[in-house]
Amino acid sequence: MELKLYDTYTRSIRTFEPINPPIEGCSATVGMYTCGPTVYDYAHIGNLRTYIFEDILRRVLSINGYEVKHVMNITDVGHLVSDADTGEDKMEKCARRTGKSAWELAEYYTQAFKNDLQLLNILEPVIWCKATDHIEDQIEVIKCIEEKGFTYRTSDGIYFDTSKLPDYGYLARLDVEGLQAGTRIDMGEKRHITDFALWKFSPPDQKRQMEWNSPWGIGFPGWHIECSAMSAKYLGRFFDIHCGGEDHIPIHHPNEIAQTEACYGTRLANFWMHGYFLQAGDEKMSKSAGHFLRLRDLIEKGYDPLAYRFFCFSALYRAKLTFSWEGMESSQKALDRLRLIVYELGDPGEVDEWYKNQFIEYVNDDLNIPRAIALTWEMIKSDLISSAKKATILYFDKVLGLRLNEWKPKEEIIPEEVQKLIELRQKARTEKRWNDADMLRNQISTLGYEIEDTPQGSRVKKKKE
């Protein structure tokens, strides 16, 4: 079945074909590079939305029969606080603030990030690559760009001269002259507003925690070069899909493309895909503005990380999604219901072909997960036999990744005090002393437990605060 994906580069939906045809007897391998985190702080749930989108993409590629070589970078150096290339390095700044070393911080936030991915059931990249582990590779690419004549030197670094690429910024359809006219940022010694640093020199008066020797002097690589260097190293000079957040469309990705075009003459990736922002109420979530929620915050409020994953399924990846606690509650409830239904379906039998094909059609239509979810509910309500429903939904879950097969109703540990009251109430009920029974139910409720009477007897569960 055809897989259609939206490509930001051409601003159109295109049929996906892998660049490298399959070797006989094997599935085709698809190269996928996803811009990873800058590890100077925790990820917020808006960041995580993008990684969930990329995970869905990867899983959809898989069910289409592709082997996915998924690479994600960890940016642990060189990401400046300003695109004017005049600000500080985020890692160094954070290190100074906390009194820890930049290396320790990078390690700490990398682990925190990986932990979030795991909680969200996001498949681990096949290759993780850290910017600081690839300094030599980055220097090589900068040398190559320099040899081709695209660089110039200022007092604080080596810069990329974007005016030498006629189609610079094509990905974002940048109006370079318009930008130039409306200059709002400090140009420093840059020749053009869109020029960016490839290599920054360490400040002469200051010893940086992270710095390396290079043909141009002691310093550190610019933010964009790592992606060009590492993607070429692991996936080749032209690979299948490059992903990131929508915020990368105007700056980071055009710069990556510029570097790669200058050095290798390719536009880096065949498909450019971008996840759109999670809105926090009226505005977007932002680290710099200081208002953001972490996955941890959701967990502390009693939500399951996978309920957040499910929440992200309510909108297309290419549309903004508004976060609210009401929405979170809605997703948690829906997921709880789905889990119980799936659990009670019993053992899986045969996957239903019609629903399977319908599902693939929806997810292959530029990852229309909301529609796939709607189909899931329809399938659940259909008159298929239980074993077919179970097998079919477990097939869906290869893409949805909700761990539906692992879920079991929680065994409640009931305190003895509550257990006694339940027994008393049961006795009152058999003796039809309804007033006593209701009173006991109130007492149990005060202790934080809810009672559900079923034909098999009373079931108790802890109330959610």
Added chain:
RNA sequence: GGCGACGUGGCCAAGUGGGAAGGCAAGGGUCUGCAAAACCCUGAUCACGGGUUCAAAUCCCGUCGUCGCCUCCA
């Protein structure tokens, strides 16, 4: 100021030329000693005003509104 996106039932949102998905909430019902849970049922002239068309939520123009980018950001 420049560029761009969006405006679908109470909330989150699919649908982009011909029957307005789905989830949550709400109301009604079945069940229950009463509840709860579960299940069933119910609802939208698609921001507004023009236009194109046999036919428009869907295309075109205008108005209003919201948001994003042009500072770092997923």
